[in-house]
Amino acid sequence: MARGKYWQVKTLEEMSRLEWEGLCDGCARCCLVKLEDEDTGEIHYTDVGCTLLDGATCQCRDYKNRQKKVADCVRLTPKTVRNLNWLPPTCAYRLLSEGEDLPDWHPLVSGDPESVHRAGISVRKRISASEDDLDPEQIVERIVRWPNRWPRRKRR
Numbered sequence: 001m002a003r004g005k006y007w008q009v010k011t012l013e014e015m016s017r018l019e020w021e022g023l024c025d026g027c028a029r030c031c032l033v034k035l036e037d038e039d040t041g042e043i044h045y046t047d048v049g050c051t052l053l054d055g056a057t058c059q060c061r062d063y064k065n066r067q068k069k070v071a072d073c074v075r076l077t078p079k080t081v082r083n084l085n086w087l088p089p090t091c092a093y094r095l096l097s098e099g100e101d102l103p104d105w106h107p108l109v110s111g112d113p114e115s116v117h118r119a120g121i122s123v124r125k126r127i128s129a130s131e132d133d134l135d136p137e138q139i140v141e142r143i144v145r146w147p148n149r150w151p152r153r154k155r156r
Helices: 017-022 063-069 078-083 092-097 136-142
Strands: 032-036 043-049
Touching: 032 136, 043 136, 078 092
Parallel strands: none
Antiparallel strands: 032 043
């Protein structure tokens, strides 16, 4: 039998629901409002959180019902992960789908759910507003680059 952590020996499709959910590091970068350039298809992250995002905990306020409450909330599956062009480069789902391993700050590796926040990966203390607090034209003014980058000290 192969030795290693489950994410090192199983494909995304082979993981149980609990294992799949455990891959999420709790950074909440995917819960930021993203804008797509209609001409180029380029994705631009903002520092505006989804209506259900709790910026202090980096968790969804209603995870179970999120897709009923937020029309464009995407349920991540092995198939969707491989087809999404907006997952941040630090995302465990993206990393594993690309054949990479989890970074040392990931809670599954560190054993500490706070490690993602200490490493500067999460959106904690970086959200300017909730999407409910802004008019759509104001969200365009909140484009930022950091969610689509590795922190300098954590570059791969």
